[in-house]
Structures are given as structure tokens and as C-alpha cells.
Amino acid sequence: MERPAGLESLNIMILWSSTRYHYTSKQNSLPAGGGTIKVGADSYVIDSQRDFACLDFDRRIWKYRSFWNWSSFSARIGGDTVGVNLGGGWTDGSGTTENSLLINGRLEKIGEDVIFEYDPHNFMTPWHIKTAFSRQVDLTFTPFYERVAKTDAVILRSEVHQMIGKFTGTIVSAHGLQFAVSEVIGWAEEHHARW
Numbered sequence: 029m030e031r032p033a034g035l036e037s038l039n040i041m042i043l044w045s046s047t048r049y050h051y052t053s054k055q056n057s058l059p060a061g062g063g064t065i066k067v068g069a070d071s072y073v074i075d076s077q078r079d080f081a082c083l084d085f086d087r088r089i090w091k092y093r094s095f096w097n098w099s100s101f102s103a104r105i106g107g108d109t110v111g112v113n114l115g116g117g118w119t120d121g122s123g124t125t126e127n128s129l130l131i132n133g134r135l136e137k138i139g140e141d142v143i144f145e146y147d148p149h150n151f152m153t154p155w156h157i158k159t160a161f162s163r164q165v166d167l168t169f170t171p172f173y174e175r176v177a178k179t180d181a182v183i184l185r186s187e188v189h190q191m192i193g194k195f196t197g198t199i200v201s202a203h204g205l206q207f208a209v210s211e212v213i214g215w216a217e218e219h220h221a222r223w
Contacts, residue, residue, distance in 0.1 A: 029081040030059045036135040038113055038128045050088040050118065056111030056130045057102040058083060078104065080111070094118055094221045097144040098126075099157055099169065101195055101214025105207045108132055112199060112214070114142045114157060114165065127165075129201060136202045138164060148218065151189045155216055167197035167209060169216050188219040 037055040044050075061076025080102035096117035103110055111130030119125050120141075127138035142165060146155040155169040171193035179186045194211040201207070 029083075030061075030076065031055075032059065032133065035133045036130065038126060038130075038135060038137075040119075040124055040126055042119055042122045042124055044091055044122075048089050048091050050086060050090065052084070052086040052088075052126065054100070054113045054126060054128070055083040055085070056080070056100060056113055057109050057133070082111075090221070090223060092222055094219075094223070096219050097217065098219075099144075099214065099216035101212050102130070103209070103212040105209065105212075108207070110199070110207055112165075112195075114138075116142050116144060127159075129199060131201055131205075140164075144216070144218075146216075146218075151191055151218070155191075157216065162200075163198075164200045165197075167195050167199070169214075170194050170196070171216070184223050186219070186221040186223065188217055190217040191215060 037053055039053045041051045042049060058081040059076040060079045060081040061074050063074045065072045082100055096115060098115045100113050109132055113126060113128050115126040125141060127142050129136040140162065141160040143158055143160055144155060147153045151174055152171050157167045157169055159165045171191040173192040175190040177188050192215050195209050195214050196211055197209050199207050199209060
């Protein structure tokens with residue numbers, strides 16, 4: 029995994045009170061290469077001209093009950109490198125979002141909320157992810173793999189559904205440049221917690 033010089037990242041701090049906060053750094057479009065991934069008998073070569081990593085770094089003292097959706101992908105679309113970070117739930121009511129586009133290494137903040145529409149009883153059905161007021165983000169996410177992690181210690185509880193799948197749709201840059209997204213692999217998740 030590499031970090032090219034000048035590659036920007038999304039960094040935000042949400043203050044819920046004088047004792048509760050969340051700082052996060054979402055770092056998309058990190059070229060990844062020089063290795064292989066083995067799944068059963070299949071082997072996949074990681075190519076830094078095609079493949080990307082994402083780093084999600086944070087520090088926090090959460091509220092007791094929390095919820096979020098998060099989705100992300102990075103891809104080459106035409107001659108451009110495009111990274112997308114979309115989230116919601118935990119930032120609601122704060123006046124800040126973690127929504128952004130990373131186009132050729134330059135960050136563009138999306139100031140409006142993103143709506144995640146999906147079936148919480150069947151996460152494997154297609155999701156619709158879109159900006160709340162504009163057409164800047166309009167994506168369908170079709171999962172092909174679900175990872176579930178649950179912890180239930182009565183007063184402490186966490187359940188996350190992390191979905192890997194393909195994004196199709198459109199995103200529009202702050203300057204009106206439209207990108208057609210076609211079966212780009214990424215993820216979307218739902219997380220409920222008490223901690």
C-alpha cells in the first residue's frame with residue numbers, strides 16, 4: 029500500500045459534548061500492489077495500477093448508543109482516479125458529514141447528508157445510496173458477500189453487517205463533471221452498538 033505525495037484525505041471531528049467526541053480520518057485511493065490474495069484454490073494478483081486500499085483511522089469516546097452506515101470505494105473511471113466515502117447516522121444533527129469525493133488526489137467535500145435505503149432484514153438485496161437534496165450521488169450497491177460480527181454482553185452490544193459488492197450509478201464533482209460508475213467493487217455497512 030502506498031501513499032502518493034499530495035494525496036488528500038478526509039479528516040473530521042464531531043463533538044457531542046465536553047466528554048464525548050469522534051475524530052476520523054478516511055484515506056481513500058491508496059494504490060495497493062506487489063502481492064497476492066488467496067481464497068480457497070483461487071489466487072488474485074494485486075496490481076497497483078488497478079487496485080486500491082482504504083485506511084480508516086479514528087480516535088473517540090462514543091455515546092453509549094451509536095449507529096452508522098458507511099460505504100466506500102476507489103476506482104479508475106476513464107482516465108481519472110475516483111475515491112468515494114459516504115456515511116451517516118453518527119454525524120446526524122452535528123452539522124458535519126463524512127461524505128466526500130477524492131478525484132485525482134484532491135478532496136471534494138459533500139456538505140449534504142447521504143441517504144442509505146436498504147432492507148435491514150435482508151442485507152443482500154440491492155441498496156440505494158444517494159445525496160439527500162441533489163443528484164450529486166446516485167448509486168445502487170449490489171452485495172455479493174456479507175460479513176456479520178456480533179458481540180452481546182447484555183449492557184455492551186455491537187452488531188455490524190459489512191457488505192462487499194458492486195456499485196453502479198453516477199457521481200458528480202463540485203465542478204459538474206459526471207462519472208459513470210459501473211460495477212465498481214466496494215463496501216457498505218450498518219452498525220448498531222451500545223458501549
